[in-house]
Amino acid sequence: MTREYNPGEIEPKWQKKWDEDGIYNADIDESRQKFYALTMLPYPSGDLHIGHWYAMAPSDARARFKRMQGYNVMFPMGFDAFGLPAENAAISRGIHPKEWTYGNIERMRQQLRSMGTMIDWRREAISADPEYYRWTQWFFIQLYKHDLAYRKLSPVDWCPQCNTTLAREQVHGDDRHCERCGTPVIKKDLEQWFFKTTTYADELINFSHIDWPDRVRTLQTNWVGRSEGADVFFKTEDGADLTVFTTRPDTLWGATFMVLAPEHPLVETVTVPEYVEAVRAYQAEAAGKTEIQRAAADKEKTGVFTGGYAVNPVNGARIPIWIADYVMMGYGYGAIMAVPAHDERDFAFARQYGLEIIPVIQPEGEQLDGAIMTEAYVGPGKMINSDQFDGTEVTDDKGRKNPGLAKVIDWLEKEGLGKEAVSYKLRDWLISRQRYWGAPIPMVRCDDCGWNPVPDEELPVLLPDDVEWLPTGESPLKLHPTWKDTTCPVCGKPAVRETDTMDTFMCSSWYHLRYLSPDYDQGPFDPKEYDYWMPVDTYTGGIEHANMHLIYTRFFHKALRDMGITEGHEPMLQLRNQGMVLGEDGEKMSKSRGNVVAPDDLVRQYGADTVRGYLMFFARWDLGGPWNSQGIAGTERWLKRVWALFTETPEEGQAGEEVIKGAKQALHAALDRITRDYERFEFNTIISSLMELLNDLYEARRKGAGNHPDWPGILETYTLMMAPAVPHIAEELWSEVLGKPYSVHDQAWPEVDPQMLVKEQITLIVQVNGKLRDRITVPAGISEAEAEKTALASPGAAPYLEGKEIRKVVVVPGRLVNIVV
RNA sequence: GGGGCGGUGGCGGAAUUGGCAGACGCAGGGGACUUAAAAUCCCCCGGGAUAACCGUGUGGGUUCGAGUCCCACCCGCCCUACCA
Numbered sequence: 001m002t003r004e005y006n007p008g009e010i011e012p013k014w015q016k017k018w019d020e021d022g023i024y025n026a027d028i029d030e031s032r033q034k035f036y037a038l039t040m041l042p043y044p045s046g047d048l049h050i051g052h053w054y055a056m057a058p059s060d061a062r063a064r065f066k067r068m069q070g071y072n073v074m075f076p077m078g079f080d081a082f083g084l085p086a087e088n089a090a091i092s093r094g095i096h097p098k099e100w101t102y103g104n105i106e107r108m109r110q111q112l113r114s115m116g117t118m119i120d121w122r123r124e125a126i127s128a129d130p131e132y133y134r135w136t137q138w139f140f141i142q143l144y145k146h147d148l149a150y151r152k153l154s155p156v157d158w159c160p161q162c163n164t165t166l167a168r169e170q171v172h173g174d175d176r177h178c179e180r181c182g183t184p185v186i187k188k189d190l191e192q193w194f195f196k197t198t199t200y201a202d203e204l205i206n207f208s209h210i211d212w213p214d215r216v217r218t219l220q221t222n223w224v225g226r227s228e229g230a231d232v233f234f235k236t237e238d239g240a241d242l243t244v245f246t247t248r249p250d251t252l253w254g255a256t257f258m259v260l261a262p263e264h265p266l267v268e269t270v271t272v273p274e275y276v277e278a279v280r281a282y283q284a285e286a287a288g289k290t291e292i293q294r295a296a297a298d299k300e301k302t303g304v305f306t307g308g309y310a311v312n313p314v315n316g317a318r319i320p321i322w323i324a325d326y327v328m329m330g331y332g333y334g335a336i337m338a339v340p341a342h343d344e345r346d347f348a349f350a351r352q353y354g355l356e357i358i359p360v361i362q363p364e365g366e367q368l369d370g371a372i373m374t375e376a377y378v379g380p381g382k383m384i385n386s387d388q389f390d391g392t393e394v395t396d397d398k399g400r401k402n403p404g405l406a407k408v409i410d411w412l413e414k415e416g417l418g419k420e421a422v423s424y425k426l427r428d429w430l431i432s433r434q435r436y437w438g439a440p441i442p443m444v445r446c447d448d449c450g451w452n453p454v455p456d457e458e459l460p461v462l463l464p465d466d467v468e469w470l471p472t473g474e475s476p477l478k479l480h481p482t483w484k485d486t487t488c489p490v491c492g493k494p495a496v497r498e499t500d501t502m503d504t505f506m507c508s509s510w511y512h513l514r515y516l517s518p519d520y521d522q523g524p525f526d527p528k529e530y531d532y533w534m535p536v537d538t539y540t541g542g543i544e545h546a547n548m549h550l551i552y553t554r555f556f557h558k559a560l561r562d563m564g565i566t567e568g569h570e571p572m573l574q575l576r577n578q579g580m581v582l583g584e585d586g587e588k589m590s591k592s593r594g595n596v597v598a599p600d601d602l603v604r605q606y607g608a609d610t611v612r613g614y615l616m617f618f619a620r621w622d623l624g625g626p627w628n629s630q631g632i633a634g635t636e637r638w639l640k641r642v643w644a645l646f647t648e649t650p651e652e653g654q655a656g657e658e659v660i661k662g663a664k665q666a667l668h669a670a671l672d673r674i675t676r677d678y679e680r681f682e683f684n685t686i687i688s689s690l691m692e693l694l695n696d697l698y699e700a701r702r703k704g705a706g707n708h709p710d711w712p713g714i715l716e717t718y719t720l721m722m723a724p725a726v727p728h729i730a731e732e733l734w735s736e737v738l739g740k741p742y743s744v745h746d747q748a749w750p751e752v753d754p755q756m757l758v759k760e761q762i763t764l765i766v767q768v769n770g771k772l773r774d775r776i777t778v779p780a781g782i783s784e785a786e787a788e789k790t791a792l793a794s795p796g797a798a799p800y801l802e803g804k805e806i807r808k809v810v811v812v813p814g815r816l817v818n819i820v821v
Numbered sequence: 822g823g824g825g826c827g828g829u830g831g832c833g834g835a836a837u838u839g840g841c842a843g844a845c846g847c848a849g850g851g852g853a854c855u856u857a858a859a860a861u862c863c864c865c866c867g868g869g870a871u872a873a874c875c876g877u878g879u880g881g882g883u884u885c886g887a888g889u890c891c892c893a894c895c896c897g898c899c900c901u902a903c904c905a
Contacts, residue, residue, distance in 0.1 A: 173901090218825060218900090225904065246905060259905090301903080326903045336905045344822085345903055425904060546900090617846075619833060623826090628833065634846040637861095644861090673837080684834070688845035695845090765841050770886045772841060810885045816840055820885050 005643035007607020011728040015113055023743055024118040026074035028532045035071035036533045037063035038512055038572070040541030040549070041078045044104035045085060048111035050589070050597045050615075050627070051542075054581045057612040058621055058683045059540040060117040064724035065678040066538075067118065068749035074533055076515035077112060077119045079105050081128035082504045084162055084180055087437040091469045097437040098465065101128060111600065116608045116727050118745070125514040127507035132514060133439035134460035135524035136507050139560075141442055141453040146563050148196045149431075151451060155263070155329070156430055158188040163473040164434040165192055167503060168427045169223075169548045179548075192432040193441060193500070197555045201226065201424045203569070204554060212575040213622075219546040225425025228399030230409050232337065232418040234258065236270050237309040237318065245332035245423045249412060250394050250404040251339040252314045253386040254360035256350065259303065261327045261334040262286040270308030270321050278304045279323060286325040301326055301349040312337075313417040315387065324349060332423050340376065341368065347376035360385045361394055429552065431503040436467060436476040438501030446488035446495035454497075455489050461497065475499050508549055509556035512536055512571060530566070539572040542580070550575070576681050579624025581615075586626045597627050609726035610636045616725055617687035638691050639729055642722070645697060646715060646737050650706025660708045663700040666693055667714055668756035674721055675752065683725075690722060716740065717750050765816035766791045768800040784811045791817035 018024065039059040042052055060075065067073040079101075086097035105126065112119065125132055143149040157166045157176070161183035170179040177184045197204075205221045229247035236242055242258065260267055262283045271279045282304045303324025310321050326345055327336055340350035341359040350357050357370030363381040383392040383404055389411075394404035400420070412418035432441065440461045442454040454461055464483045467476035477483060477499040488495035510524065516533055517526035557571040582588060583595025590596065602611045614635040619625040670693040677686045697705075697714065705711055716738060723730035723744050734744035759780050764787060766774040774796025778787065788809050791797060797819060804821035811817050 215825065215900095222824065222901065227904070229905085244905075248905080324903095326905095328904070331904050333905095338905085343905070345905080348903095423904080543899095617833090625833065628847065631833070631847050638846085640861090676837090685845080688835070691845055763841080767840085767886075770840095770884095775841070808885060810840095812840060812886095816886090818840080818885050 003647070005640050005729070007609055007639075007728065008604075010732045011114075011116060011608050014728050014731045015116055018743070018745070019113075019121075021743075023745060024075070024120050025122060026072060026076075026120045028529065029072050030532070032070070032072040034533055035063075035066045035073045035538075036512075036536045037066060037073055037075045037538050038515075038536045038540070039075075039077075040539075040545070041080050041508065041511055042108065043083055043085070044079045044081055044101055044108055046104050046107070048108050048115075048599060050581050050599050050602075053115060053599045053611065054615050054621075054624065055541060055578050056112070056117065057115055058578070058616050058681075059538075060115070060119075061612065061616065061683065061686075061724040062538070062678055062681065064118055064727065064745065065749065067745070068720070068724065068747060070748060073118070074120060074123070074515075075118050076123040076125075077117075077121070078123075078125040078511055078515060078518075079108070079127065080504060080508050080511070081105065081126045082133075082438045082501075082507055084164075084435060084437070087435055090437075094469075096465070098128070101437075114600075114603055114608055115612070118727075123515045123518055125511055125518040127439075127504070127511060128437075130460045130462055131519070131521070133507065135514070136439045136502065136510070137442040137454070137459050137461060138456065138524065139510060139556075140502065140506070141456070141459075142563055142565070143195060143559060144443070144453055146559075148199065148559050148563075149193060150196070151191060151193050153189065153191040155187045155189050156192055157185040158190075159183055159185050162435070165190060165430055165432055167430045167505070167548075169429075169551065170503075190432075192430050193443075193498075194428040194430050195555070195559075197429045197551070198424060198426055200555050200558050201426050203558055204426070204551060210570045210573055210575070213543075213577060216543060216546045216550065216575060216577065219543075220551055223426065223547045223551065227423050229405075229421060229423065230412060230418045231333075231421040232313065232412065233416075234310050234313060234337065236266070236321070237311060238269075240266060240269060242266060242310055242321075242335060243333050244335050244337050245421055246337055247398070248339065248342065248405075249408045249418065250383060250386075250389075250392070250402070251342045251360050252312065252337065252408065253383075253389075254339040254341050254358045255312055255317075255319060255337040256340060256356040256358055257319050257338045258310045258321045259327045259336050259338050259346075259349070260306075260321060260323045261329040262323050262325055263329045264323070264327075264334045266335070267306065267323055270306050272307030275305060275307035279306055282323060301345065301352050303349060303353070305353075314412075320355070322349075322353075330427070331425065341370055341373065342376055342378055344376045344378065347373075358385060429503075429555070431506055432500040433503055434475045434478075434500055436463070436501065438504060439463075439507060440477065441498040441500055441502055443498040444486055444489060444495045445498070446491060446493060448493060449488050449490040449495075452489050458489075463501075475501070477501070505549055505552045509553045510560075512553075513566075524565075534566070535568055535570060536572040537574060539575045540578065541575075543577040576622070578621050579619065581624050582626040584627050584629060597629075602632070606632060606636050607639075607728070609729045610639055613639065613687055613726050616683035619684065621681055621683045635687070638687075638694065639726065641694060641698070642718075642729065642733075645694065645701070646733050650701055650711075651704070652707075653704040654707040655700065655704035659700050659703045659705050660710050660714075663697060663705055663714055664710070664753075665756050665759065666696040666700075667717055668753050671717070671721060671750055672752045672757060675749070678724070686725060690718075690725070693718065693721075712738065719744060720747055720750050723747070762814055764791065766794045766797045767816060767818040768797050769820060770818060773797040773800055780814065784813060787811050787813070787817055791819065 039056050063073050063075040081101050086101045089095050089100045090097045157171045159166055159178035161181045162178060166178060171185050172179050175184050201224050205224045207217050227247050229245060230249040231243050231245055234242040234244060303322045306321045306323060308321040309318050312319055338346040340346040340357040342361055359368035359370055360383060361381040362384045363377060363379055368377055380395045383389045383394060392404045392407055395402050400406045409420045440463060442461045443451050444454060445451050464480055467480055484497045484499050486495055486497050513525045516529035520526045553571055557566055560566040585595050587593055614632045617635055618631055670689045673689050674686050719730050719734045731744050734740045735742045761777050762780045764776050764778045774794040776794050778790055788811050806821055808820040
């Protein structure tokens with residue numbers, strides 16, 4: 001057989017056959033261990049880009065590896081099909097979002113097929129299908145009925161470009177820009193729907209049941225932002241309640257003023273007439289400041305006095321109330337007690353406005369003086385100026401672990417002056433979007449009955465197709481002449497529908513459940529499928545979703561669990577993140593930079609197997625890196641050389657047993673390593689090991705191994721080892737070249753023969769004073785004494801030992817001997 | 822300011838977790854084949870006069886032995902930020 005390696009011919013051939021035979025169909029089989037391998041579903045933006053390949057091809061290889069290990073593997077795919085780009089295409093080019101989206105999906109399906117994945121397409125789910133969003137809406141209603149969804153008027157982030165509100169998680173960076181379009185957001189007071197993610201704050205920072213990367217765990221933990229401390233019940237001089245949260249109740253006696261956020265409701269009542277003008281001016285200024293200006297004014301603290309006073313509940317001290325924009329309405333109570341001696345921000349503010357500074361924590365061996373301190377002291381020490389608590393030890397520990405805090409909190413609770421409290425940065429999830437191309441929020445408002453959910457039997461609330469695209473900044477649903485008119489599900493009187501749609505992250509929070517049974521119509525998923533397949537065993541995708549999708553989907557699962565819909569605490573047991581493929585210039589790929597790598601072109605030029613192999617090989621998968629268009633030649637050569645090894649007639653002559661044994665040892669060493677590396681997602685070394693082994697096999701064949709009766713068996717094993725990474729060439733070699741029974745992908749992953757890992761001869765390293773002086777070949781089972789003797793006599797070491805006193809000899813069995821002179 | 826990740830040849834990266842630094846590949850150099858080119862094959866490829874020796878960001882330390890562990894520092898990237 002002498003034909004050329006022609007991926008353009010063999011790849012479509014096998015893709016078609018696998019598809020027709022349904023070899024990757026995953027069905028419930030109680031006799032086998034299941035494995036749910038999931039990779040984040042793409043947004044159908046138009047074309048599959050190299051980043052999609054990078055996320056999916058290695059994940060596919062690992063799913064195939066698991067399959068060969070005997071697991072019943074499900075590897076499904078779908079499309080996160082709602083979202084703004086579709087709508088923007090409609091506005092700018094007059095194509096209906098549905099047409100645009102479903103056209104893109106069709107193209108991306110074909111591209112995904114060209115990758116040669118083991119996707120079970122029968123399980124495909126598309127979030128914009130009415131049969132899908134029917135259940136997205138149903139989940140919304142369930143959350144509403146269980147008091148986990150609510151409507152609230154509050155200042156929310158609004159993207160003026162996208163013309164919609166955003167969740168806190170979707171506002172990024174120090175200029176607080178929109179996650180999608182990069183435009184800085186503004187604040188608006190709007191009534192919106194929220195999900196109570198904060199209910200699960202503590203659970204969301206507990207990762208004890210899941211194997212997720214530290215990086216994601218840290219990001220999520222910081223995002224939830226739990227801090228322990230106390231609520232302290234201050235009162236204004238007029239007797240109005242003014243509760244603050246503090247992580248440092250031990251410093252209460254050092255509170256010399258209070259600061260309210262400019263928007264704080266109490267500002268109205270505490271401000272005395274002569275200060276009203278200044279306060280109003282400051283409020284207006286703060287409200288008018290963009291987020292960029294706020295960030296720029298980072299260092300300088302500003303604020304104004306309200307003329308009002310509060311009373312410190314622990315000592316009755318009368319302290320002034322200020323407003324300042326360094327206190328945020330969105331965190332805690334939007335009000336703080338200021339302890340300038342022990343808080344950097346309060347210190348800067350006090351110095352700026354000449355406010356009193358009273359130290360209440362005395363560091364070891366130092367005497368703090370409020371008049372001359374140059375910075376706040378935030379370290380440990382003993383309490384002073386704090387009545388009966390003087391002398392109490394305060395450590396660096398947070399919360400109750402800190403003895404000073406524990407004592408003060410206990411006392412506050414006993415006296416009714418405060419209580420232990422925990423505060424979080426995490427906000428409830430704002431899910432209303434003032435856009436068309438999303439799942440309509442299935443709620444109806446009646447003048448008499450208020451908000452009520454659409455009855456289940458009326459779901460889905462269908463998106464109307466006949467809408468107009470006007471640049472008004474309003475959702476087309478709101479402008480539709482009749483769509484919003486309906487009747488109240490409670491009293492039957494005329495009522496109006498909610499015209500906002502849901503955040504698309506809502507759709508993607510449960511897609512892994514829809515894959516279980518995309519055609520099921522008795523519920524969001526078939527419980528039989530759920531019981532068998534869930535939870536997801538391996539989830540792969542980009543880390544950029546750490547604080548968005550990956551928080552939302554965990555929240556969702558826990559909420560469903562508490563509503564009795566799902567089981568278990570976590571939806572995805574193991575998470576792994578791939579890095580990003582950068583352009584050849586080392587920059588992020590973008591059309592404007594012209595550094596985009598198009599996978600379709602690569603497939604045409606090299607074939608899918610080469611592209612898959614190179615993506616696995618070219619960088620550490622978790623880090624990614626710049627594309628190198630020359631580097632792919634190495635992977636192409638590898639496959640051509642594999643092809644040649646299998647198809648060329650070997651030279652005359654037959655190798656001896658040593659050569660064939662050496663080949664088998666190399667084979668099993670590689671197999672051992674590749675097996676381990678698949679488990680660890682170390683794809684680059686899988687390909688290196690296969691390349692290295694190929695070099696060894698060429699070497700063996702040069703020595704005549706090609707005519708040995710055991711040679712075909714070695715090639716068979718090599719084919720099996722390649723199969724997950726480069727499925728097409730492996731199938732061709734297996735089924736056609738070697739003539740083995742189709743399909744290579746139904747074969748078991750080869751077993752490592754431990755016998756083959758044991759070597760009779762090893763290379764012993766001889767060091768003198770830690771420096772390499774010789775390498776000697778010795779029997780593997782050599783005794784320590786014998787190794788020492790051999791090393792001392794080795795020619796390489798001899799010159800360094802001459803005339804020296806041997807002080808010590810370290811023998812590492814099977815590895816080296818170090819002679820210390 | 823806080824947190825995280827990283828720093829190994831010209832480049833991407835290996836190194837069985839304390840034991841031969843630089844596997845595998847790209848790029849580069851030399852050669853074979855060819856009328857020529859491509860493809861393919863073979864050899865070389867950290868520095869150094871290919872000698873000693875020096876080399877894993879820098880400086881210390883632990884150890885018979887450190888890319889790997891400890892301490893201090895420098896640089897780069899990412900996330901986050903008046904979070905009370």
